[in-house]
Amino acid sequence: MPDLTRIPVGGERPYDVFVGPGVLAELPTVTKGADRAAVLYAPPVRGYAEQAAALLTGSGTEVVMVEVPDAEAGKSIAVAERCWDELGRASFTRNDVVVGVGGGAATDLAGFVAACWLRGVRWVPVSTSINGMVDAAVGGKTGVNTAAGKNLVGAFHPPAGVLCATDALATLPREQLLAGMAEVVKGGFIADPMILDLIERDPAAAVDPAGPVLRELIERKIAVKARVVGEDLREAGLREILNYGHTLGHAIERREQYRWSHGHAVSVGLVYAARLSVLTGRLDEATEARHAAILSSLGLPVSYPADAWDELRATMSVDKKARGRALRFVLLDGLAQPVTVPVDDEALLAAAYRSVAA
Ligand SMILES: NC(=O)c1ccc[n+]([C@@H]2O[C@H](COP(=O)([O-])OP(=O)(O)OC[C@H]3O[C@@H](n4cnc5c(N)ncnc54)[C@H](O)[C@@H]3O)[C@@H](O)[C@H]2O)c1
Ligand SMILES: O=C(O)C(=O)C[C@@H](O)[C@H](O)[C@H](O)COP(=O)(O)O
Ligand SMILES: [Zn+2]
Numbered sequence: 001m002p003d004l005t006r007i008p009v010g011g012e013r014p015y016d017v018f019v020g021p022g023v024l025a026e027l028p029t030v031t032k033g034a035d036r037a038a039v040l041y042a043p044p045v046r047g048y049a050e051q052a053a054a055l056l057t058g059s060g061t062e063v064v065m066v067e068v069p070d071a072e073a074g075k076s077i078a079v080a081e082r083c084w085d086e087l088g089r090a091s092f093t094r095n096d097v098v099v100g101v102g103g104g105a106a107t108d109l110a111g112f113v114a115a116c117w118l119r120g121v122r123w124v125p126v127s128t129s130i131n132g133m134v135d136a137a138v139g140g141k142t143g144v145n146t147a148a149g150k151n152l153v154g155a156f157h158p159p160a161g162v163l164c165a166t167d168a169l170a171t172l173p174r175e176q177l178l179a180g181m182a183e184v185v186k187g188g189f190i191a192d193p194m195i196l197d198l199i200e201r202d203p204a205a206a207v208d209p210a211g212p213v214l215r216e217l218i219e220r221k222i223a224v225k226a227r228v229v230g231e232d233l234r235e236a237g238l239r240e241i242l243n244y245g246h247t248l249g250h251a252i253e254r255r256e257q258y259r260w261s262h263g264h265a266v267s268v269g270l271v272y273a274a275r276l277s278v279l280t281g282r283l284d285e286a287t288e289a290r291h292a293a294i295l296s297s298l299g300l301p302v303s304y305p306a307d308a309w310d311e312l313r314a315t316m317s318v319d320k321k322a323r324g325r326a327l328r329f330v331l332l333d334g335l336a337q338p339v340t341v342p343v344d345d346e347a348l349l350a351a352a353y354r355s356v357a358a
Contacts, residue, residue: 002020002021002022002023002025003020003021003022004018004019004020004022004023004026005018005019005020005219006018007019007219007222007223007226008226008230009138009139009158009162009226009229009230010226010230010231011158011229011230011231011233012233013140013158014230015158015159015160015161015162016161016162017137017138017161017162017164017222017226018161018162018163018164019133019164019166019215019218019219019222020164020166020215021165021166021167022167023126023163023164023165023166023167024048024051024052024055024126024163024165025055026161026163027052027055027056027099027124027126027163028055028056028058028059028061030124030160030161030163031056031061031097031099031122031124031160033095034061034095034096034097034122035061035062035093035095035096036061036062036063036064036090036091036092036093036095036096036097037053037056037061037062037063037064037096037097037098037099038063038064038066038083038086038087038090038092038096038097038098038099038113039052039053039056039063039064039065039066039099039101040066040068040083040098040099040100040101040106040109040110040113041065041066041067041068041100041101041102041106042067042068042069042070042071042074042102042103042105042106043067043070044070044102044171045101045102045103045106045128045168045171046067048101048102048126048128048165048168049065049101049102050065052099052101052126053065056099061097062090064086064087064090064092066082066083066086068082068083068106068109070105071103071105071258072105072145072258073258074105074106074109075105075108075109075143075144075145075151076144076145076146077144077146077153079109079144080109080112080113080116080144083109083113084113084116084117087113087117092117092118092121093118094118094121096121096122097114097121097122097123097124097160098110098111098113098114098117098121098122098123098124099123099124099125099126100123100124100125100126101126101128102126102127102128102129102132103127103128103129103131103132103136103176104127104129104131104132104135104136104137104262105136106132107125107126107127107132107136107137108136108141108142108143108144108151108154109142109144110123110125110142111123111125111140111141111142111143111155111157111159112142112143112144112153112154112155112157114142114157115142115154115155115156115157116155120157122159122160123157123159123160124159124160124161124162124163125137125159125162125163126163126165127162127163127164127165128165128168128169128172129169129172129176129177129180130169130172130176130177130179130180130181130183130184130218131176131179131180131183131262131263132164132180133164133166133180133218133222134180134183134184134187134217134218134221134222134225135183135221135225135242137159137162137164138162138222138225138226138229139158139225139228139229139233139239139242140156140157140158140159140229140233141154141156141235142154142155142156142157143155145258148318149250149254149315149318150250150253150254150258151250151320152318152320156233156234156235158233164218164222166209166215166218169209169214170209170210172209175261176261176263177207177209178207178263178298178299178300179261179262179263179264179267179300180263181199181206181207181217181263181298181300182245182262182263182264182266182267182270182295182298182300183221183263183266184199184217184218184220184221185199185267185270185291185294185295185298185300186242186244186245186266186270187220187221187224187225188294189244189270189274189291189332189335189336189338190224190241190242190244190330190332190336190338191224191227191228191241191336191338192220192221192223192224192336193335193336194220195217195220195221196290196294198213198216198217198220199217199294199297199298200290200293200294200297203294203297203298206298207298225242228241228242229242235320237340240321240328240330240340241330241338241340243320243321243330244270244273244330244332244338245266245267245269245270245272245273245330246266246269246319246330247269247273247316247319247321247327247329247330248265248268248269248272248273248312248316248353248356249262249265249266249267249268249269249270250265250269250315250316250319251311251312251313251315251316251319252265252268252269252304252308252312253265254315255308255311255312255315263300264300264301267295267300267301267302268301268302268303268304268356270291270295271291271292271295271302271303271355271356272352272353272355272356273329273330273331273332274287274288274291274332274355275288275352275355275356276329276331276343276348276349276352277331277332277333279348279351279352280331280341280343280348282331282332282333282334282339283331283332283333283334284334287332287334287335302356303356303357303358304356304357304358305357305358306354306357306358309350309353309357312353313346313349313350321340323342325344326342326344327342327343327344327349328340328341328342328343329341329342329343331343
């Protein structure tokens with residue numbers, strides 16, 4: 001029997017997240033009833049996608065394999081259109097299912113392809129990266145990037161179930177594993193401080209894919225996300241807290257033309273958001289200092305070039321939380337007390353940037 005944890009996600013279309021080694025065996029159950037499955041994957045996880053395909057074929061499902069460009073290069077309308085062509089060629093119907101295998105980029109794309117095909121077919125992310133497991137695969141936010149910015153085109157389309165393949169972490173490049181920890185740390189600051197305690201106690205154990213601490217951290221962060229998206233799928237309010245650190249983070253990703261990983265950009269964005277929380281009179285400096293200390297202990301970046309501010313500030317204006325001309329930030333009123341507030345004081349925004357300016 002595989003050692004799996006089940007984390008339920010509520011809301012109008014509830015589903016389960018399964019976490020653990022051997023979780024792929026659940027795929028035929030989660031896709032039950034589909035005549036066809038399109039398995040979308042990027043080259044680094046081809047072997048894993050082939051295992052998924054073999055299981056589906058073995059359970060009587062016809063499989064179409066669709067290899068997509070890796071990482072952010074796959075999150076484009078052009079790639080999505082190629083996937084829809086494949087679904088058309090395979091005569092995909094509303095009875096069929098899209099399976100996305102890989103990191104957050106592959107599952108964001110797969111979910112978006114599924115959300116649009118026939119105005120919405122079932123989909124299942126099989127997540128193979130930390131970022132994917134603790135964040136991207138859970139919650140039904142799907143989408144692609146455009147020239148205007150990150151994730152600006154997409155849909156809320158909850159999956160039929162989520163499989164977090166912790167055994168796949170053995171092949172995840174170390175840098176990607178560490179990058180994924182930025183979203184885990186985010187979860188600690190906005191909702192579950194035990195995450196921070198566990199990392200501070202032993203940062204090396206926290207990123208050991210063979211040890212129990214990383215598994216606990218993954219499950220804790222999934223539980224945070226499950227609680228939030230179960231209550232507010234469409235980001236009408238509460239869900240915005242999951243964007244802590246992302247206003248600046250997304251701007252950095254775009255400025256770097258996605259050569260920086262999402263997690264690295266979010267890491268800098270978290271330090272910035274913490275400083276802004278202090279400057280707006282909300283957060284104490286000790287909690288602010290924990291941000292950079294914890295992120296640095298995991299080998300994550302906490303600074304960015306000083307001369308980039310003007311460009312980053314301009315990009316932040318297309319952040320999805322903005323309303324009219326006003327930027328809105330997720331800040332902390334204290335540990336695990338996130339709030340979304342408008343900040344229109346340009347001097348304050350620039351002053352907060354000095355905390356990350358290298
Ligand atoms: N939808 C959401 O709610 C949400 C949440 C967080 C992040 N995201 C998105 O997720 C993306 C970041 O996800 P990511 O950090 O997983 O990056 P990624 O998907 O780009 O994966 C990073 C790299 O690791 C490779 N990889 C993944 N799993 C592997 C494995 N087991 N073995 C070997 N290689 C493996 C990938 O192919 C890629 O080369 C961003 O596009 C971000 O916007 C979305
Ligand atoms: O699930 C959410 O909601 C999040 O904000 C989680 C983020 O970590 C994630 O990067 C998400 O893709 C960002 O969403 P966006 O709407 O700001 O693009
Ligand atoms: Zn994120």
